[in-house]
Amino acid sequence: MNLALRYVGAMFIVIIYGWFAGLTAQDEALHCALAIEQRIEELAERMLAAFVQIGGGSGVVISPDGYVITNHHVAGRLRQWKVVMSTAQGPVIRQARVVGTDPRGDVCLLKLQGVQQIPYLPMGDSENVKPGQIVLAMGNPYFYGKYCTPALSLGEVSAVHRYQEGYSDCIQHDAALNPGNSGGPLVNLQGELIGINGRIAVRFISRKHTGVGFAIPINQIKLFLPLLKLGGIVYHGLVPGLKITETATPGQGVRVTAVEPSSPAYQAGLQPGDLIVAIDNQPIFNRNRYLGVIGIYPAGTVLPFKIQRNQQYQVLSVTLARRTGRHEWPARPDMPYLGIRISQTHRGPGVEVENVVPNTGAERAGLLPGDIITHFQGIAVRNARHLSHLLARCRIGQKVVLRVMRDEERLHFSVVLSQRPHKR
Amino acid sequence: MRIFFLILLLTIPLRLPAQSTVALLHAAFSRAAQRVAPAVVHIMVTRSRDITPPKQALRLPERIRRLPKKLRRYWEFFSKRYRLQQRRHPYFQRPKGGTSGVLIDPQGQVLTSYYNIAGEVQKIVVTLADRREFPARILGVDKLRDLALLQIKGSDLPAVPLQSSSDLKIGAWALVVGRGISGPDYTLNIGIVSSVHRFKERAIQIDAKVNYANAGGALVDIHGRLIGIVNHLSSYERAGQSTGVGFATPAAEILKVLPFLQQGRTVPPPRVPFLGIRADLSSTANAAQSMVVIAKVYPHSGAAKAGLQPKDIILTVDGIKIKSLLQLGLILRTKKIGSQIKLTIQRGRRIIAVSCTLGSRQEKQ
Numbered sequence: 001m002n003l004a005l006r007y008v009g010a011m012f013i014v015i016i017y018g019w020f021a022g023l024t025a026q027d028e029a030l031h032c033a034l035a036i037e038q039r040i041e042e043l044a045e046r047m048l049a050a051f052v053q054i055g056g057g058s059g060v061v062i063s064p065d066g067y068v069i070t071n072h073h074v075a076g077r078l079r080q081w082k083v084v085m086s087t088a089q090g091p092v093i094r095q096a097r098v099v100g101t102d103p104r105g106d107v108c109l110l111k112l113q114g115v116q117q118i119p120y121l122p123m124g125d126s127e128n129v130k131p132g133q134i135v136l137a138m139g140n141p142y143f144y145g146k147y148c149t150p151a152l153s154l155g156e157v158s159a160v161h162r163y164q165e166g167y168s169d170c171i172q173h174d175a176a177l178n179p180g181n182s183g184g185p186l187v188n189l190q191g192e193l194i195g196i197n198g199r200i201a202v203r204f205i206s207r208k209h210t211g212v213g214f215a216i217p218i219n220q221i222k223l224f225l226p227l228l229k230l231g232g233i234v235y236h237g238l239v240p241g242l243k244i245t246e247t248a249t250p251g252q253g254v255r256v257t258a259v260e261p262s263s264p265a266y267q268a269g270l271q272p273g274d275l276i277v278a279i280d281n282q283p284i285f286n287r288n289r290y291l292g293v294i295g296i297y298p299a300g301t302v303l304p305f306k307i308q309r310n311q312q313y314q315v316l317s318v319t320l321a322r323r324t325g326r327h328e329w330p331a332r333p334d335m336p337y338l339g340i341r342i343s344q345t346h347r348g349p350g351v352e353v354e355n356v357v358p359n360t361g362a363e364r365a366g367l368l369p370g371d372i373i374t375h376f377q378g379i380a381v382r383n384a385r386h387l388s389h390l391l392a393r394c395r396i397g398q399k400v401v402l403r404v405m406r407d408e409e410r411l412h413f414s415v416v417l418s419q420r421p422h423k424r
Numbered sequence: 425m426r427i428f429f430l431i432l433l434l435t436i437p438l439r440l441p442a443q444s445t446v447a448l449l450h451a452a453f454s455r456a457a458q459r460v461a462p463a464v465v466h467i468m469v470t471r472s473r474d475i476t477p478p479k480q481a482l483r484l485p486e487r488i489r490r491l492p493k494k495l496r497r498y499w500e501f502f503s504k505r506y507r508l509q510q511r512r513h514p515y516f517q518r519p520k521g522g523t524s525g526v527l528i529d530p531q532g533q534v535l536t537s538y539y540n541i542a543g544e545v546q547k548i549v550v551t552l553a554d555r556r557e558f559p560a561r562i563l564g565v566d567k568l569r570d571l572a573l574l575q576i577k578g579s580d581l582p583a584v585p586l587q588s589s590s591d592l593k594i595g596a597w598a599l600v601v602g603r604g605i606s607g608p609d610y611t612l613n614i615g616i617v618s619s620v621h622r623f624k625e626r627a628i629q630i631d632a633k634v635n636y637a638n639a640g641g642a643l644v645d646i647h648g649r650l651i652g653i654v655n656h657l658s659s660y661e662r663a664g665q666s667t668g669v670g671f672a673t674p675a676a677e678i679l680k681v682l683p684f685l686q687q688g689r690t691v692p693p694p695r696v697p698f699l700g701i702r703a704d705l706s707s708t709a710n711a712a713q714s715m716v717v718i719a720k721v722y723p724h725s726g727a728a729k730a731g732l733q734p735k736d737i738i739l740t741v742d743g744i745k746i747k748s749l750l751q752l753g754l755i756l757r758t759k760k761i762g763s764q765i766k767l768t769i770q771r772g773r774r775i776i777a778v779s780c781t782l783g784s785r786q787e788k789q
Binding site: 028030176178210 | 445
């Protein structure tokens with residue numbers, strides 16, 4: 001009898017235990033959801049305080065003295081904007097001046113005027129962003145938010161380091177982005193700004209959210225910020241004179257196929273056949289990734305290129321030239337100088353001298369306007385570009401022999417190459 | 425011996441091993457939805473004629489919109505065929521299929537969105553979660569708030585009451601429960617409250633996916649309370665799927681008009697003060713528009729009687745300097761219908777002071 005009672009007692013205790021455990025589990029689920037909800041509401045308030053409504057798009061305050069980041073396609077075309085911000089007293093209109101802009105990277109920096117200490121969003125580290133992380137995007141989709149009542153949307157990071165031509169290293173996420181969300185902040189659950197929303201992937205010409213949105217990573221913006229603060233247009237960089245191709249087995253790197261002489265690529269020491277494996281500790285596995293990594297840095301940055309040459313690894317320093325759309329590069333300071341101005345209208349082989357610069361080797365040697373340089377050190381000169389390539393291989397102070405045609409007469413001149421004078 | 429076992433039992437913590445955050449979140453979402461799901465009903469509407477899509481669904485090309493009115497009319501006349509074709513195109517039509525509603529009263533009152541039952545309706549059939557079918561009749565509608573109240577004959581039906589949540593903040597969980605296909609399975613879409621100020625404080629914006637099948641369905645918070653009805657299918661979404669911008673009417677707003685709907689009345693759109701002018705929005709790109717220039721004066725309005733003309737610039741209203749059209753709109757909204765306002769306008773080089781009596785007009789969204 002005693003044993004049966006003990007057995008029933010034990011069963012009773014187990015049942016009560018199970019019931020309590022079940023209850024606490026249910027409460028735990030609600031508490032978990034409420035905790036996340038509270039966190040998102042808190043973040044929403046912080047984002048709202050730093051949110052800026054600029055014309056048809058959005059922006060975000062990144063420092064207490066009033067610097068605002070947005071997209072170039074939102075604010076870059078004007079110099080002055082009247083922006084709306086939300087404060088405890090209601091919406092206020094403030095003046096903002098466009099300080100600097102980066103058209104290709106779609107980033108624009110503005111400065112609010114007349115503010116001292118205003119709420120801002122601290123910048124995070126976009127290297128820590130991984131697929132699956134929860135992110136919040138704030139903006140003004142379809143311009144419903146008059147007088148700065150923006151909308152918040154929740155999403156997850158779908159992918160990082162995506163290349164989208166201009167958005168060279170962007171974060172792909174699925175928070176709802178629609179027209180009006182451009183320039184708005186992308187924030188992680190720690191409350192840090194990790195990107196600026198600017199583009200979406202659409203089909204059939206309908207500019208609506210499809211689950212694919214792109215944000216410029218904050219690390220890229222941090223690299224451009226000092227130059228943007230200086231003002232004007234900030235250019236992206238490229239390595240001119242470099243021709244690359246993808247390797248036969250994908251994922252190894254990009255192979256250099258050609259390097260133009262006297263180009264910055266040549267100066268850095270890149271040679272055809274090199275395999276570019278990493279740039280600034282970022283592995284390069286294909287052409288888009290190469291363009292993507294180059295696109296993070298502004299023009300003028302010196303980047304370490306890790307290359308593989310003859311089964312050995314080397315690190316070369318490459319300076320990025322300006323990506324302006326024109327295919328030129330600045331001459332290097334130790335480029336030897338003949339001292340002639342080349343005519344643009346000459347047809348046929350050889351280079352026609354339009355003018356001779358005083359106090360240079362060409363003048364001292366006796367070259368005159370109208371001469372046609374046909375051979376340089378015995379090599380037939382095809383055109384002006386060819387001549388500059390040939391010149392690039394020489395040194396300052398070297399004596400070179402030119403064969404010149406002057407009025408059907410073949411002459412030889414010995415020219416001492418001088419240094420390039422400073423450009424006015 | 426007994427004491428030994430007792431102590432052993434007490435050392436076991438009174439909880440299950442901690443579940444992962446994701447599992448807990450899923451459990452919370454399911455529980456909240458399950459609380460409301462029995463009251464979410466499936467609605468099937470048979471119509472003889474549907475409403476035409478709104479004008480926003482057919483955007484005229486920019487260059488046509490900029491033409492002076494006469495030329496635009498010519499274009500519209502000649503391309504009417506094109507427009508009719510567009511309206512009949514399946515892309516702009518309401519898709520075939522069921523939609524959702526919510527039982528808010530055990531005596532059979534079903535709340536849904538007006539769009540769901542708009543058009544020339546022949547028959548409405550409401551199917552509950554337990555597959556019981558009821559014919560329904562429309563009690564009352566409110567076009568402005570996109571609400572409709574239906575009545576089905578039954579008693580002791582599973583219903584949930586509307587609970588107004590006055591402290592709804594941006595970022596709160598907003599779950600949408602629908603029943604687009606009749607049967608015991610409901611649909612759940614999860615999102616957050618995107619914004620609480622929309623349509624002149626009559627609606628909130630959520631980022632859960634709202635489509636034709638779950639419009640009219642229940643907006644639920646994480647506790648499982650019915651806090652609103654999902655409606656206002658955005659005109660941008662009418663031609664396609666949800667784009668992450670969805671709207672819902674919160675319970676507080678519904679409770680304001682529910683008595684009217686229950687009495688079987690159609691809630692008329694309210695009348696608001698009307699000055700009688702149309703001023704074009706000059707480049708909306710910059711909020712620095714500092715002049716309100718009249719483009720048209722509507723005949724028989726207060727503005728017409730006061731003598732306002734197109735191309736006049738409104739400088740002040742009752743002493744307040746007008747810097748933008750939005751500001752003018754806000755000021756007029758605070759006035760009473762029939763009251764007088766003093767305007768100073770600039771016509772050419774003269775500054776004239778006029779006094780206007782405000783008329784009234786129907787309010788549109």
